[in-house]
Amino acid sequence: MTSVNVPVVESALLEIASRKGIKTGRDRLAEMSPQCGFGELGTCCRTCYMGPCRIDPFGDGPQTGVCGISPDAMVARNMLRETVGGTSSHVGHARHVLLTLRDALDGKAPYEIKGESKVLSLAKIFDVPTEGREIVDVCRDLVNIALEDFGRQDELPNNWISKRAPQAEQQMWKDLGLMYSNPHNEIETAMHASSMGNDADPLSLMMRVLKMSLIDGWSGLALTVDLQDILFGTPEVGFTEAAVGVLEANSVNIATHGHNPVLSEKILYWSERMNSEAVTAGAERINVVGVCCTGNELSMRHGVKLAAHNSQSELILVTGAVDAMVVDIQCIWPQLAQVAKCFDTAFITTDPMVRIPDAHHIPFEPQHADESAQQIVREAIAAFQRRQDKPVDIPQHKSEAVVGLSVEAIVGVLSKLDPDDPLKPVIDNVANGNIFGFAGVVGCSSIRFRDGAMTEEMVKHLLAHNVLVVTTGCTAHILGQAGFLTPGATNLYCGDGLKAVLTALGEAAGLGGPLPPVWHMGACVDNSRVVDLLVAVADRLGVKVGQLPAVGSAPELVQEKAISIGGSFLALGVSCHIAPAPRILGGPMVTQLLTQDLADVTGAVVRVELEAKGAADWMIDHIGEKRAALGLDLATVGAP
Numbered sequence: 069m070t071s072v073n074v075p076v077v078e079s080a081l082l083e084i085a086s087r088k089g090i091k092t093g094r095d096r097l098a099e100m101s102p103q104c105g106f107g108e109l110g111t112c113c114r115t116c117y118m119g120p121c122r123i124d125p126f127g128d129g130p131q132t133g134v135c136g137i138s139p140d141a142m143v144a145r146n147m148l149r150e151t152v153g154g155t156s157s158h159v160g161h162a163r164h165v166l167l168t169l170r171d172a173l174d175g176k177a178p179y180e181i182k183g184e185s186k187v188l189s190l191a192k193i194f195d196v197p198t199e200g201r202e203i204v205d206v207c208r209d210l211v212n213i214a215l216e217d218f219g220r221q222d223e224l225p226n227n228w229i230s231k232r233a234p235q236a237e238q239q240m241w242k243d244l245g246l247m248y249s250n251p252h253n254e255i256e257t258a259m260h261a262s263s264m265g266n267d268a269d270p271l272s273l274m275m276r277v278l279k280m281s282l283i284d285g286w287s288g289l290a291l292t293v294d295l296q297d298i299l300f301g302t303p304e305v306g307f308t309e310a311a312v313g314v315l316e317a318n319s320v321n322i323a324t325h326g327h328n329p330v331l332s333e334k335i336l337y338w339s340e341r342m343n344s345e346a347v348t349a350g351a352e353r354i355n356v357v358g359v360c361c362t363g364n365e366l367s368m369r370h371g372v373k374l375a376a377h378n379s380q381s382e383l384i385l386v387t388g389a390v391d392a393m394v395v396d397i398q399c400i401w402p403q404l405a406q407v408a409k410c411f412d413t414a415f416i417t418t419d420p421m422v423r424i425p426d427a428h429h430i431p432f433e434p435q436h437a438d439e440s441a442q443q444i445v446r447e448a449i450a451a452f453q454r455r456q457d458k459p460v461d462i463p464q465h466k467s468e469a470v471v472g473l474s475v476e477a478i479v480g481v482l483s484k485l486d487p488d489d490p491l492k493p494v495i496d497n498v499a500n501g502n503i504f505g506f507a508g509v510v511g512c513s514s515i516r517f518r519d520g521a522m523t524e525e526m527v528k529h530l531l532a533h534n535v536l537v538v539t540t541g542c543t544a545h546i547l548g549q550a551g552f553l554t555p556g557a558t559n560l561y562c563g564d565g566l567k568a569v570l571t572a573l574g575e576a577a578g579l580g581g582p583l584p585p586v587w588h589m590g591a592c593v594d595n596s597r598v599v600d601l602l603v604a605v606a607d608r609l610g611v612k613v614g615q616l617p618a619v620g621s622a623p624e625l626v627q628e629k630a631i632s633i634g635g636s637f638l639a640l641g642v643s644c645h646i647a648p649a650p651r652i653l654g655g656p657m658v659t660q661l662l663t664q665d666l667a668d669v670t671g672a673v674v675r676v677e678l679e680a681k682g683a684a685d686w687m688i689d690h691i692g693e694k695r696a697a698l699g700l701d702l703a704t705v706g707a708p
């Protein structure tokens with residue numbers, strides 16, 4: 069196993085950028101510092117034109133906005149709008165995939181149904197008859213159920229949450245007034261309520277935050293993943309490599325970046341079929357690699373190599389070896405177009421929502437997917453021809469990585485041990501303390517935390533204390549690059565209990581070695597798979613999800629989407645660590661609500677820890693408290 073740590077990868081790329089005179093996000097962050105303290109605390113309001121209003125939380129200066137709004141209401145209102153931003157992204161993604169699937173079923177878009185098993189399992193959940201029916205007809209019924217959610221004005225419960233979410237938690241959400249009907253109506257209501265002169269009650273606003281987060285969880289994440297599995301198949305365990313060293317000097321390198329596999333699946337498909345055109349142009353082959361979440365999507369279904377997480381997206385361009393960077397939606401830095409201009413790289417935008425000056429825009433609509441994808445691949449080959457005989461700088465860092473651990477894949481592996489009760493070995497080992505608990509370490513990569521390897525250091529502490537880690541998003545790239553997604557990492561980092569159980573499970577399942585200690589579950593939308601796993605374990609134990617010895621962490625928060633995803637975990641009763649602090653500290657009541665009082669509402673709290681060991685220690689303590697509450701008195705078994 070080759071293993072590197074991310075700062076090595078990044079310092080190599082930063083050295084190349086500096087040598088070539090290219091500014092990076094770190095330079096721009098330094099120029100921007102110190103950043104606005106009012107903004108950081110959440111007490112800057114730009115909602116109306118009597119403002120912007122700024123409230124000094126330390127008592128100097130005005131204590132309300134011009135309209136009289138309190139600091140807590142200001143903070144809560146800002147947080148609601150952040151959550152709407154995150155939820156809109158995921159719900160928009162879900163709707164795009166839904167319409168693509170509808171068009172595919174109607175013969176209007178060139179996509180097939182690769183996930184028949186997902187169609188059948190969803191049919192069971194949604195009471196769609198399957199006996200003697202064609203799979204496309206079953207699928208059409210599911211599409212109509214999902215479409216109904218986006219059109220309804222009857223205030224009846226949303227199908228995807230009311231059928232997909234666990235029943236015990238639904239009762240809690242009903243009691244708290246958090247259940248919802250049409251996600252679009254709720255997004256409108258949240259924007260309306262948070263505009264000037266409406267909701268000014270911080271508690272009411274924070275309940276809207278939780279409700280919006282639930283919408284994210286079920287009509288965003290879960291719906292997207294269910295539909296993508298129908299179209300592209302449910303991921304299976306596979307092997308890949310991660311880090312910039314996956315670029316190939318003599319190949320046409322196409323970096324797919326963004327989130328929506330409706331585009332990247334077609335780029336991959338046509339790259340495989342147009343390889344001979346690349347060879348004719350002088351290349352060894354076409355090498356499709358993945359950046360950010362679209363990278364996770366392709367890696368877990370096709371083993372596509374993972375080139376970069378979000379804060380490396382501009383850095384891999386300085387290699388000069390990326391012939392085309394093709395982007396769809398979300399987390400696309402406008403700066404990418406400027407860096408691409410320094411090289412022969414074709415920076416290609418495809419979605420009408422993502423127009424970036426100096427990018428080459430090739431509109432991509434699912435109905436004409438094949439034509440657009442072929443055009444994009446040809447642009448990449450042309451860019452390769454332009455760079456021929458020019459030197460490239462590809463740092464030779466990469467690590468192996470096991471990817472694609474969907475819940476179905478995990479159950480598949482465990483079934484080899486106990487086909488009748490696949491989760492039993494996991495449950496037994498949680499009970500005896502070999503698995504101390506579970507941590508979902510998810511979210512972004514932030515240049516504020518990268519140089520300290522925040523995520524890697526935190527995960528090392530967790531594994532040493534026998535906490536099994538699951539990961540998604542850019543965090544999955546970070547951990548993949550650092551070698552945590554390999555069987556070898558089990559021996560390197562795990563405490564004795566976790567090492568023993570992962571070794572026994574891996575060997576019994578016929579893998580010839582331990583399971584990796586960090587399980588790659590996909591992109592950020594695949595946090596719904598993390599929820600599905602927790603629900604399955606909770607069901608098997610006969611407890612609520614919030615009672616499990618489990619905790620979440622977004623150790624390098626960047627995006628609004630991470631806020632709404634975190635909120636969906638809080639609504640389930642799963643406490644979350646986060647760094648940096650969300651923008652709430654200027655509102656004492658909101659801060660107390662999220663860090664303490666929420667425990668009496670959903671059972672979860674938020675914890676801010678900016679340093680890796682402190683974060684891991686809190687997570688381990690929290691898991692210990694959950695174990696004690698469940699009566700698992702072997703709370704310290706296996707801890708070093």
Ligand code: BF8
Pocket residue numbers: 327360361378398399511512513541542543591592593626627629630
């Ligand atoms: O949805 S982890 S920087 S790429 S927001 Fe964006 Fe964050 Fe990366 Fe994926 Ni998720």
